[in-house]
Amino acid sequence: MSNDIGLPPLNGLRAFAAAGRHLNFRAAAEDLGVTQGAVAQQVRGLEDHLGLRLFLREPRGLTFTEEGRAYHAAVSRAFLQLSEATAALRAAPSRVTISVTPTFASKWLIPRLAEFTEAHPGIDLRITATERVSSFHADGIDLAVRQGRPPFGASLRADLLFAQEVVAVCSPNLIAGRDLPLGAADVSRMVLLHDSHDLWPRFIEAAFGDGTELSRGVRFNQTTLTIDAALAGQGIALASRFLVQRDLKAGHLVQPLNCALDGGLDFHLLTRRQGASDAALRVRDWLLGMANRRD
Incomplete structure (x- = not known):
């Protein structure tokens, strides 16, 4: 049954495309995995739907009518476009x-x-x-x-x-020649690199006790910037351990303090x-x- 925009039956189009490739119903049937009679019937149904003949049936096979040759070229292009679109869809990640x-x-x-x-x-x-x-x-x-x-x-x-296990990190060059872990007096002379979490007051209290004053610092709006500044030797940063684990393992960063703070987030x-x-x-x-x- 045709649809609202008058498209012929898909099975008829498939049978016509295959028969046109081989100009032989038997070879077309082998292509489609159906019987020769089924292909011939589907092509006849397509011709009835269109109201014209697409093939001339001759003893040695099929030959196109003028209309059939032009229609076969268009149908073959349409099936190729469908195949290419389907292949692209399947290949799309x-x-x-x-x-x-x-x-x-x-x-x-x-x-x-x-x-x-x-x-x-x-x-x-x-x-x-x-x-x-x-x-x-x-x-x-x-x-x-x-x-x-x-x-x-x-x-x-x-x-x-x-x-969120927060540790202090810095470049090994920043503390070269110093005994580790650093004491409160050493840290007070260092640049502390702050981010938007503002965990240094809690960290200093956990490391050295209440009353220890913060040293001067530089403030950034993102933790990634404080870590980059620490890698560049510009001060001591606080970061969740997993974010700096690779740099610690590679020796690009070291922990100048033994304290680890539970950030709670x-x-x-x-x-x-x-x-x-x-x-x-x-x-x-x-x-x-x-x-x-x-x-």
């Missing part, structure tokens, strides 16, 4: 958008992206790095890394990625409880697996 802070992106996620793309070449991972809290619905995100305390909403699943991976795509769930599992490696 699954898209997953994750919302993270700039610090999490630059200090933890980006250094591990090569491992992700190798493990999941079929996923187009899109990273939105912002301090703003993105909306799963309005901003079209699939996953988010949030710092805080659950619950984050009844519609969201929260998996713990990292505890842990890092969680959020996923929709309903409607998460298979690709998003694979990204979630990969992130959790990488977090458990602790490298």
Whole structure:
């Protein structure tokens, strides 16, 4: 039965395209995996639908009518376009958008992206790095890394990625020749690198007790900038241990103080409880697996 815009039956078009390629019903039937009689019947049905003949049936096979030859060229182009569109759709990677802070992106996620793309070449991972809290619905995100305390909403699943274990870090060149850990007097002569979390007062109190005064400092609006400044030897920064673990292991950073502060705002991976795509769930599992490696 034809549709509202008058398209012929698809089976008839397929039979006509195959028969036109071979100019033979038998060969067309082998192509389509049906009987020769079925191909002949479908082509006759197409001709009836169009109200004209597409082939001349001759003892040695088929020959096109003038209309049939032109129509076959157009039908063949249409099937080729459908095939190419389908192949492109199947080859298109699954898209997953994750919302993270700039610090999490630059200090933890980006250094591990090569491992992700190798493990999941079929996923187009899109990273939105912002301090703003993105909306799963309005901003079209699939996953988010949030710092805080659950619950984050009844519609969201929260998996713990990292505890906020805050440590002090600096370049080894900054404290060359000094005995470690540094004492309060040493720290008072150092530049302290502050971020928007403003954890230095709590950290100094935990390390040296109440009443210890803060030294001079430089303030940044993002933790990633304080870590970069510490790497450049410009002072001592505070950061969650997992963000600086690789630099500590490589010797690019050292811990001048033995204190570790529980910041209380842990890092969680959020996923929709309903409607998460298979690709998003694979990204979630990969992130959790990488977090458990602790490298």
